[in-house]
Amino acid sequence: MIDFSLTDEQKALRDLARDFAKNEIAPNAEHHDHTGEFPKEILKKAHDVGLMNLHIPTEYNGAGMTVMDEIITFEELFYACSGVSTAILANNLALAPVLLGASDEILKKFIQPMADQLTMAAYAVTEPGAGSDVAGIRTTAKRVGDDYIINGSKMWITNAGFADWFFILAKTDSNAGHKGMSGFIVDAKTPGIILGKKEKNMGQRCSDTRSVTFEDLKVPKWQMVGKEGDGFKIAMGAFDHTRPTVAIGAVGVARAAMDHSIRYANTRNAFGKPISVNQGVSFPIAEMARDIEAGRLLCYQAGWLIDNGYRNTYQASIAKVFCADMAMRVCTDAVQVFGGYGFNEEYPVEKLMRDVKIFQIYEGTSQIQRVIISKFLNDGVGIESPNL
Ligand SMILES: Cc1cc2nc3c(=O)[nH]c(=O)nc-3n(C[C@H](O)[C@H](O)[C@H](O)COP(=O)(O)OP(=O)(O)OC[C@H]3O[C@@H](n4cnc5c(N)ncnc54)[C@H](O)[C@@H]3O)c2cc1C
Numbered sequence: 132m133i134d135f136s137l138t139d140e141q142k143a144l145r146d147l148a149r150d151f152a153k154n155e156i157a158p159n160a161e162h163h164d165h166t167g168e169f170p171k172e173i174l175k176k177a178h179d180v181g182l183m184n185l186h187i188p189t190e191y192n193g194a195g196m197t198v199m200d201e202i203i204t205f206e207e208l209f210y211a212c213s214g215v216s217t218a219i220l221a222n223n224l225a226l227a228p229v230l231l232g233a234s235d236e237i238l239k240k241f242i243q244p245m246a247d248q249l250t251m252a253a254y255a256v257t258e259p260g261a262g263s264d265v266a267g268i269r270t271t272a273k274r275v276g277d278d279y280i281i282n283g284s285k286m287w288i289t290n291a292g293f294a295d296w297f298f299i300l301a302k303t304d305s306n307a308g309h310k311g312m313s314g315f316i317v318d319a320k321t322p323g324i325i326l327g328k329k330e331k332n333m334g335q336r337c338s339d340t341r342s343v344t345f346e347d348l349k350v351p352k353w354q355m356v357g358k359e360g361d362g363f364k365i366a367m368g369a370f371d372h373t374r375p376t377v378a379i380g381a382v383g384v385a386r387a388a389m390d391h392s393i394r395y396a397n398t399r400n401a402f403g404k405p406i407s408v409n410q411g412v413s414f415p416i417a418e419m420a421r422d423i424e425a426g427r428l429l430c431y432q433a434g435w436l437i438d439n440g441y442r443n444t445y446q447a448s449i450a451k452v453f454c455a456d457m458a459m460r461v462c463t464d465a466v467q468v469f470g471g472y473g474f475n476e477e478y479p480v481e482k483l484m485r486d487v488k489i490f491q492i493y494e495g496t497s498q499i500q501r502v503i504i505s506k507f508l509n510d511g512v513g514i515e516s517p518n519l
Pocket residue numbers: 221253254255256257259260261262263264286287288289290332340489492493494495496497498499502
């Protein structure tokens with residue numbers, strides 16, 4: 132039986148996230164966009180009300196929620212500001228490989244305390260010379276006795292300046308391709324971690340993105356996530372969990388752009404009547420609604436599959452590329468609906484158009500999602516959902 136209804140708990144979670152977005156994020160979004168200030172206070176409040184790190188298992192004092200629960204939550208948070216919400220989402224990205232591969236010892240030491248206090252985390256995989264081509268990373272981790280010594284540089288690491296710990300992907304065997312990579316969890320205060328300056332980005336300006344350099348960073352071997360050689364599998368496997376939530380973030384931004392467009396089109400007059408009476412304005416808005424609905428269902432499908440034990444890589448990539456490209460188009464159309472005012476920072480859609488671009492780039496570009504989808508199609512799998 133197909134059932135699209137939310138449970139009572141999910142409805143309560145959605146309402147909590149919606150209220151938080153309306154009362155805590157939206158009123159401060161403009162300030163954080165203009166100043167670029169990291170939204171630490173908002174994150175503290177999000178943690179207090181239980182909107183951070185939703186998928187930490189209950190045995191480690193977490194909420195033990197599903198990807199679907201996260202999808203429902205993130206649509207609401209991103210509706211209010213995707214810059215603030217990316218800081219929350221980036222924590223999930225760092226957590227995902229750790230939850231996939233880490234030992235009980237790591238989970239008790241690093242993850243369990245996250246329930247009690249706001250702890251920020253960062254996923255450090257991309258490098259100055261390798262983003263899409265993860266196998267091209269050059270950071271090395273050399274075994275010396277009971278430790279690994281990590282050297283190299285990472286780039287574009289979200290939350291880096293405020294991270295309490297990093298998930299780091301490094302090469303433990305330079306001759307073994309994908310199988311020569313390993314993941315580590317490392318306390319941010321460990322000597323040998325050097326942070327770059329906060330990058331000034333086009334959008335999501337309060338999200339903290341930096342380069343991070345490791346100089347003879349000494350990490351005890353028990354802090355390896357999974358086994359030696361498991362790093363690539365774990366780091367990429369994380370995306371099956373997080374891409375549906377990034378995709379729904381784009382849906383949230385698109386929904387905000389559509390709501391602004393509807394309001395504006397009904398109040399702005401041209402030629403003696405509201406611009407909304409023209410099909411040239413109302414049809415693009417109708418198409419926004421059509422594509423937002425479709426995008427949300429793709430996210431729900433990708434979330435449902437993984438929550439029910441199916442591999443969802445193909446569906447997660449489809450959700451990510453559809454929602455990212457759709458939201459970019461919706462925000463561009465929203466600027467068009469606003470005319471000259473759409474191009475101005477005193478009106479809301481200019482920020483949305485700047486913010487939304489990154490969805491086509493982070494967590495795998497829109498081209499890379501197409502590469503993944505094509506591979507599945509060429510291999511003859513993934514054309515049908517595995518549950519059909
Ligand atoms: C604001 C921001 C936050 C980020 N946060 C994080 C983070 O927290 N952690 C992290 O590890 N990384 C993070 N990233 C990095 C992000 O994931 C990469 O930027 C992204 O994967 C692309 O890599 P690249 O920038 O090196 O571009 P490249 O890989 O050099 O690609 C350049 C262009 O070529 C295209 N291209 C490359 N290969 C192919 C191909 N085979 N077929 C078709 N087109 C191709 C790409 O799609 C892109 O358009 C972040 C980036 C930004 C900008």
